[in-house]
Amino acid sequence: MIAPAHAAIARSGRATIYLRLGRVSNLPTVWTNVLAGVVLAGGSRRAGTVALLTVAASLLYVGGMFLNDAFDRAIDARERPERPIPSGAIGAGEVFAVGYALLGVGILVVAACTARPGAIVAASALATTIVIYDAWHKQNPAGPVLMGVCRMLVYVTAALAVGSLSRPVVIGAVCLFAYLIGLTYAAKQETLARLRSVWPLALLVVPLLHGLPAATHGVVAAIVFLALLGTIVAAVRLLRGATPDRFPRAIAALIAGISLVDALGIAGAGAPAAALVATLGWPATLSLQRWVRGT
Numbered sequence: 001m002i003a004p005a006h007a008a009i010a011r012s013g014r015a016t017i018y019l020r021l022g023r024v025s026n027l028p029t030v031w032t033n034v035l036a037g038v039v040l041a042g043g044s045r046r047a048g049t050v051a052l053l054t055v056a057a058s059l060l061y062v063g064g065m066f067l068n069d070a071f072d073r074a075i076d077a078r079e080r081p082e083r084p085i086p087s088g089a090i091g092a093g094e095v096f097a098v099g100y101a102l103l104g105v106g107i108l109v110v111a112a113c114t115a116r117p118g119a120i121v122a123a124s125a126l127a128t129t130i131v132i133y134d135a136w137h138k139q140n141p142a143g144p145v146l147m148g149v150c151r152m153l154v155y156v157t158a159a160l161a162v163g164s165l166s167r168p169v170v171i172g173a174v175c176l177f178a179y180l181i182g183l184t185y186a187a188k189q190e191t192l193a194r195l196r197s198v199w200p201l202a203l204l205v206v207p208l209l210h211g212l213p214a215a216t217h218g219v220v221a222a223i224v225f226l227a228l229l230g231t232i233v234a235a236v237r238l239l240r241g242a243t244p245d246r247f248p249r250a251i252a253a254l255i256a257g258i259s260l261v262d263a264l265g266i267a268g269a270g271a272p273a274a275a276l277v278a279t280l281g282w283p284a285t286l287s288l289q290r291w292v293r294g295t
Contacts, residue, residue: 017084021069021095022062023295025288028281029258030054030061030154033176036262037155039274040172043163052113053158056106056123063102064130064150070095071134103127110157119161126153144184144200148177151258171210172265178206179261183254186239186247187295201239204232204254207261214268220275221267227282228260252294256285 034054038045069076069085070092077086084090110123129150137143152173159169182203208229215225231253238250259281267275285294 025292028284032262032281033154037158041159041163056109059106066099114161122157148180175207211264220272
C-alpha cells in the first residue's frame with residue numbers, strides 16, 4: 001500500500017507543477033477571447049463548435065506558457081529561482097516536449113471543429129507567434145507587440161472558424177491588441193521593481209474609448225465599462241505606488257481585465273447576454289489566481 005500512496009503523491013505533485021507552468025488561472029480570459037471572436041464574427045454559435053474552439057485555445061495558451069518557462073529557465077534561475085524548472089521540480093526537456101505537444105494538439109482540435117482553412121491557418125500562425133514570443137521576448141522591445149498579436153490571433157481563429165474576418169472582429173482585435181501591449185509592458189517591469197515610463201499604459205484605455213458609445217446606450221455595456229475603468233485605474237495606482245507586491249497585484253488585475261475588454265466589445269456588438277457571460281471571466285480569473293499565480 002505504501003508504493004501506491006507514494007505514486008499518488010507524486011502524481012499530485014506533478015499535476016500541481018503543470019498547473020503552475022500553464023498559468024491555468026488565466027484560462028477564463030482565453031475562453032472569453034474565443035467567445036468575443038465568435039460573437040463579433042456574427043457566425044454560428046453552436047455550443048459544440050464554441051466548446052471545441054475553447055479547448056483548442058486553452059491548449060495553445062497552456063502550451064505557450066510551458067514554453068515560456070522552458071525558454072526563460074536561465075533568466076528565471078537568476079530572477080525567479082522558485083519557478084518549477086530552476087527549482088529542480090521538473091526538467092526543461094519535459095517542459096519543452098509538453099509545450100510543443102500542446103500547441104500541435106491545439107491546431108488539430110481547430111481542424112477537427114471546422115473545415116474552414118482560414119481558421120486552421122490562423123491557429124497555426126498563433127502557435128508560431130507563441131513560439132517566437134517565448135523564444136525572443138526577453139530584452140526584446142517588440143515583446144509586448146508579439147503578445148498582443150497572440151491574443152489577436154485567438155479572435156481571428158475563432159472568427160474564421162464560424163464566420164468571416166468582419167469589421168467588428170478587426171476593431172475588437174485591435175482594441176484587445178492595444179490593451180495587451182499596455183499590460184505586457186507593465187509585466188515586463190516586474191523584475192525591475194520600478195515603472196520606467198507611464199505612457200505605454202495609456203494603451204490600456206483604447207477599449208474604453210471604443211466602448212464609450214455603447215456604454216452610454218446600454219445598461220450591460222455601462223456596467224462592463226465601469227468595471228474595466230475601475231480595474232485600470234486601480235492597477236495604474238498600484239504600479240505607481242511603493243508597496244512591495246504592487247507589480248504582481250496590478251498585473252493580475254489587468255490580466256483579469258482582459259475578460260472585461262472582451263465583454264465590452266461583445267456588448268457593443270449588441271449581444272448583452274453574451275457580454276454578461278464574458279464578464280464572468282473577470283471574477284473567475286481573480287478567484288483562480290488565489291490558487292495558481294497568473295504570472
